[in-house]
Amino acid sequence: MLITKVKTKEELLPVLSGRVLVIPCLGCSQSYFPVEEFNRLKDELKSSGANLASEVTFDYMCREDFTERRLEIYREQLEAADTVLIFSCGVGIQTFAGLIPGKKIVSGSDTFYVPGFPGFTPSEHDCEQCGECRMGLTFGICPVTACSKGLLNGQCGGAKDGKCEVDKNMACGWQRIFERMNALKGSDKALKEGVQIRDYKKSSL
Amino acid sequence: MKLTDLTRLGKFVVTSEVGPPKGINLDKMLHEAEYIRGRVAAINVTDNQSSVMRMGGLAACKVLKDKGFEPVFQITCRDRNRLALQADLLSAAMFGIENLLLLTGDHIVLGDHKDAKPVFDLDSVSLAHCVKRLEEGFDLAGNKLDGEAPKFCKGAVVSPCAEPLDPQLFKMEKKIKAGVEFFQTQAVYEPEKFEKFMKRVKEFGVPVYVGIVVLKTVGMAKFMNENVAGIHVPDSLIEELKKDKEKTKSGQTGVEISARLIKDMKNMCQGVHMMPLGWDDKVPKILEMAGV
Numbered sequence: 001m002l003i004t005k006v007k008t009k010e011e012l013l014p015v016l017s018g019r020v021l022v023i024p025c026l027g028c029s030q031s032y033f034p035v036e037e038f039n040r041l042k043d044e045l046k047s048s049g050a051n052l053a054s055e056v057t058f059d060y061m062c063r064e065d066f067t068e069r070r071l072e073i074y075r076e077q078l079e080a081a082d083t084v085l086i087f088s089c090g091v092g093i094q095t096f097a098g099l100i101p102g103k104k105i106v107s108g109s110d111t112f113y114v115p116g117f118p119g120f121t122p123s124e125h126d127c128e129q130c131g132e133c134r135m136g137l138t139f140g141i142c143p144v145t146a147c148s149k150g151l152l153n154g155q156c157g158g159a160k161d162g163k164c165e166v167d168k169n170m171a172c173g174w175q176r177i178f179e180r181m182n183a184l185k186g187s188d189k190a191l192k193e194g195v196q197i198r199d200y201k202k203s204s205l
Numbered sequence: 206m207k208l209t210d211l212t213r214l215g216k217f218v219v220t221s222e223v224g225p226p227k228g229i230n231l232d233k234m235l236h237e238a239e240y241i242r243g244r245v246a247a248i249n250v251t252d253n254q255s256s257v258m259r260m261g262g263l264a265a266c267k268v269l270k271d272k273g274f275e276p277v278f279q280i281t282c283r284d285r286n287r288l289a290l291q292a293d294l295l296s297a298a299m300f301g302i303e304n305l306l307l308l309t310g311d312h313i314v315l316g317d318h319k320d321a322k323p324v325f326d327l328d329s330v331s332l333a334h335c336v337k338r339l340e341e342g343f344d345l346a347g348n349k350l351d352g353e354a355p356k357f358c359k360g361a362v363v364s365p366c367a368e369p370l371d372p373q374l375f376k377m378e379k380k381i382k383a384g385v386e387f388f389q390t391q392a393v394y395e396p397e398k399f400e401k402f403m404k405r406v407k408e409f410g411v412p413v414y415v416g417i418v419v420l421k422t423v424g425m426a427k428f429m430n431e432n433v434a435g436i437h438v439p440d441s442l443i444e445e446l447k448k449d450k451e452k453t454k455s456g457q458t459g460v461e462i463s464a465r466l467i468k469d470m471k472n473m474c475q476g477v478h479m480m481p482l483g484w485d486d487k488v489p490k491i492l493e494m495a496g497v
């Protein structure tokens with residue numbers, strides 16, 4: 001079981017650019033979606049000048065086949081968007097980002113852990129429910145689970161030929177982040193700001 | 206003395222490295238240190254190097270300091286959370302240990318306690334930030350320290366020959382912003398690549414001490430090419446090691462290659478960091494041949 005909490009206007013404004021497509025993922029029995037806070041945040045973002053150009057709704061974003069189909073349906077809105085702002089659990093956001101490598105993805109919510117049976121959605125993507133989703137800075141790739149050490153401030157010295165020092169068959173998560181950033185012609189400016197330190201009070205582990 | 210003070214005085218900084226024993230007998234480590242007494246500005250003490258459990262680096266640093274050596278305390282985030290890291294940093298300050306090398310650390314599974322819990326509560330960047338906070342008189346949670354704040358000289362590592370290089374440069378910049386004052390590098394065997402790297406990091410304005418690992422055998426060179434990140438031993442050097450088996454076995458080839466590398470790169474950077482891996486007795490000869 002998990003809970004998503006919408007991020008604050010202050011956190012999101014600096015990472016939203018251009019025309020923004022908003023996508024909430026609703027209807028999942030595993031995850032609680034805070035509708036009121038979501039609506040309030042959108043109003044705040046709009047009145048601060050963010051261009052929330054359109055909105056479409058997904059459910060079960062974590063399921064690749066469902067999401068692929070919806071991407072077809074909403075192709076027009078997607079193509080028009082510069083940034084996709086997603087409100088879903090970490091696995092959903094990563095599934096979405098994995099399907100469209102050329103889009104800038106920003107996580108609009110933080111995923112928290114709640115004790116209890118977490119349901120069953122097998123996925124190659126993983127979310128540790130760290131409670132402070134960083135994927136808006138890391139181009140839709142989760143540094144907590146895609147890096148063997150869960151490093152938040154960049155690559156360690158152990159990557160060789162793009163593979164992680166822990167396992168030659170596993171891509172280095174930080175290399176993936178940089179590759180995606182380069183593919184998007186994105187900048188590492190926001191990522192370079194400040195020092196990221198985990199708050200374990202917010203996390204499941 | 207702080208390594209950066211030496212650089213500020215215009216000195217070319219030479220450091221080397223020893224590893225604590227797996228046990229409590231320090232004879233071998235101290236013997237290795239004696240070979241380089243007077244020839245290096247400081248000696249790094251590794252911290253459970255390659256995730257293999259050994260005697261603690263802090264105790265080894267203290268012993269070296271008592272014997273008149275200047276230690277560099279290497280500290281990794283692999284085995285300790287933020288409380289233990291800060292506790293060890295304060296202990297180091299209390300012993301008068303000034304130079305630090307702040308590392309994320311190899312993953313647990315590369316070492317000899319593969320079933321242990323990997324910690325990585327902080328990483329090299331947040332650890333640098335943490336040291337800076339201690340120097341400002343506060344712990345990482347914002348509590349005030351009692352009395353005088355510790356003062357350190359904060360170092361970190363970078364891989365100049367990593368491919369791609371951008372993620373390394375990104376991290377290097379983050380480390381500098383977090384307070385890192387000098388860099389020792391991963392072993393370099395390609396002066397042309399190092400030159401390009403130095404051009405790109407010049408604007409950062411922090412001293413870089415180039416890493417040298419003495420090549421012992423052809424097998425070692427090939428092993429590093431296969432398995433060690435950020436290291437590439439060019440074919441020409443492997444051929445040189447192959448050519449005269451006796452000379453390579455005696456260590457002479459490794460000494461000559463190392464001295465040549467230092468000569469080629471000494472004008473590009475502010476110092477050299479020797480990683481002799483037990484061949485400490487060869488270090489004075491290398492430095493002499495390289496003219497540093």
Ligand code: SF4
Pocket residue numbers: 089090091107110111126127128129130131132133134135142143144145
């Ligand atoms: S950063 Fe990773 S672990 Fe944290 S909420 Fe986002 S996807 Fe989950």
Ligand code: SF4
Pocket residue numbers: 146147148149150151154155156157158159160163164165166171172173174175
């Ligand atoms: S090699 Fe890459 S994925 Fe592996 S621990 Fe280092 S930064 Fe993380």
